[in-house]
Amino acid sequence: MFPAWAAFTPAHGADPAHGKGADTAAIVYCRDPDRDIVLRLTAGACRGEVVSDKEAEAAKRRRFAAIRQSLNRSEKPAFAKGRRLKMIGTGFFITPEGKVLTNNHVIANCALRTIRRPDGTIFQARVLATDREIDLALLETTARNVPTVSFRHPALPRNGEVANLLGYPNLGAIAPTVPQISPGQVRVDRPAYLLGPRFLITADVRAGNSGGPVIDEKGNVMGIVYAQIDVPAMLKKTGTLPEDTAIAIRNIAIEDFLDRNGVRIAYSDSPALPGGDSASILKAAERFIVRVGCWR
Numbered sequence: 001m002f003p004a005w006a007a008f009t010p011a012h013g014a015d016p017a018h019g020k021g022a023d024t025a026a027i028v029y030c031r032d033p034d035r036d037i038v039l040r041l042t043a044g045a046c047r048g049e050v051v052s053d054k055e056a057e058a059a060k061r062r063r064f065a066a067i068r069q070s071l072n073r074s075e076k077p078a079f080a081k082g083r084r085l086k087m088i089g090t091g092f093f094i095t096p097e098g099k100v101l102t103n104n105h106v107i108a109n110c111a112l113r114t115i116r117r118p119d120g121t122i123f124q125a126r127v128l129a130t131d132r133e134i135d136l137a138l139l140e141t142t143a144r145n146v147p148t149v150s151f152r153h154p155a156l157p158r159n160g161e162v163a164n165l166l167g168y169p170n171l172g173a174i175a176p177t178v179p180q181i182s183p184g185q186v187r188v189d190r191p192a193y194l195l196g197p198r199f200l201i202t203a204d205v206r207a208g209n210s211g212g213p214v215i216d217e218k219g220n221v222m223g224i225v226y227a228q229i230d231v232p233a234m235l236k237k238t239g240t241l242p243e244d245t246a247i248a249i250r251n252i253a254i255e256d257f258l259d260r261n262g263v264r265i266a267y268s269d270s271p272a273l274p275g276g277d278s279a280s281i282l283k284a285a286e287r288f289i290v291r292v293g294c295w296r
Contacts, residue, residue, distance in 0.1 A: 027243055029056040032183075032278065037063055039204045040244050045185055077122045083112050083295035088175050090167035090212030090225070091115060091139065093288040095263060098123070098143035101254070102211030102292050103226060104130045107137050112295035115141055118179060118286040125292070129261040134197065134249060135226055136257045137211075139292075147287035149213060150272035151265050152220035154251035156199065159188040163201045164281060165225055165246065167212030168291045176208065179289045181282040187245065197253035198226065205246035211292060214248045219273025219281065223248035 024044030031038050031049045038056040051059070076085075089106030093099070100115055107113050113125040125139040157163070165182040168175075184203025201214065205228045214223040229245040258265055273284040 029053070031055065031059055037180075039182065041185075041202065042243070045202075077114060077124070079124055080112055080114065080295050085175060085293050086110075086296045087294040088168055088170065088208050089210040089292045089294070090179070090208065091290045091292045092166075092213045092221075093143070093146045093148045093290065094258070094265060095148060096145055098141040098146055099128070099263060100125065100139040100141060100290060100292070101224065101258075102137050102139065103224070104132050104135045104137045106211045106292050107139065107294060108132075110294035110296060113139065114293040114295065115139070115143075115290040116177070116293065117143075117290055120177075129257075131257050134253050134257060136224070136249065136254065138258070138261055138263065149221045149288050150219070150268045151251055151254070152216055152218070152222055152269055153267050154255060156188060156250070157186040157216075157222055159186055161186045162217040163203065163222065163248075164215040164278070165201065165203050165205060165209055165212055166215060166282065166285050166289055167209040167225060169204075169206035170208035177291070179282065179286065179291070181278045181285075182209070183278060184246065195247075197250045198247050199223065199250055201246045201248055202243050203246050204244050209246070212289070213285075215273065215281065215285065218269070218271045219284070220268055221251065223250050224254060 024042060026043050027040055028043045028046060028050045029038050030041045030046035031051045033048055036059055038051065038059045043050065089102055091100040091102035094101045107127060113127065114122055115125050116122045123141040123143055125141050127137060128140045129138040163184045163186045165184055166179060169180055169182065170176065182204045184201040187200040187202055205225060209225045212225045213221045214225060216222045225246055226249050227247045255265060274280050
């Protein structure tokens with residue numbers, strides 16, 4: 001689950017009104033035809049097809065069934081004997097020697113921790129360092145010569161720019177074995193001091209996305225997913241229904257955490273992943289994305 005932070009929790013609220021005739025600021029169900037998934041976006045940000053409640057629900061059921069079918073029933077590693085997978089999150093390789101970055105809340109209070117690559121390879125993970133306040137964790141694995149992410153310079157992201165969330169979003173009790181991509185947009189509409197080393201993203205974010213990288217349009221990491229907005233709480237407090245919104249931890253805080261623990265990250269403003277459709281970006285990102293498992 002995501003941790004609570006101010007009005008941000010793992011809860012999801014009711015769906016807003018939407019329709020094909022909505023204005024550009026209205027919240028609509030937007031179907032991505034390439035991946036047959038439905039997101040809640042502003043009408044102006046929808047690059048797919050605006051669909052009805054019924055069509056959105058049908059697409060969600062198809063996605064649920066596809067993930068269920070992809071489950072590998074024999075994925076439990078031998079070293080997890082006697083343990084059960086209690087929670088999953090996301091992480092990503094940051095060094096060729098197999099070090100992984102994720103959220104602290106993903107790996108806290110676990111008897112055993114694992115990482116699973118998209119090809120099905122599973123490694124046991126050891127915790128090297130954590131920071132509960134900023135919610136980061138550094139893991140060590142036996143994976144070697146692995147591709148790593150490229151970080152972009154830690155300036156505050158620009159309002160409205162592309163922010164792709166990569167991870168393993170959970171659907172009910174289903175533990176996905178394949179990563180997903182959730183397109184989003186940066187929201188820098190609050191004073192920086194209110195969020196500290198964090199920023200907001202309008203995107204479909206779920207439990208399981210925690211610890212996943214936020215990728216900009218060039219394929220460089222601009223942050224790490226941390227939490228999501230509590231829609232019912234915000235509705236009760238403000239009287240307005242907010243969009244699906246994620247909180248991400250900025251690179252400036254990631255750099256500080258890693259520096260304190262002996263890991264230097266490389267910055268780049270050059271394209272790190274191929275552009276184009278979401279499927280191409282996700283395929284390229286499978287080199288460094290991992291599913292983090294908490295066993296008890």
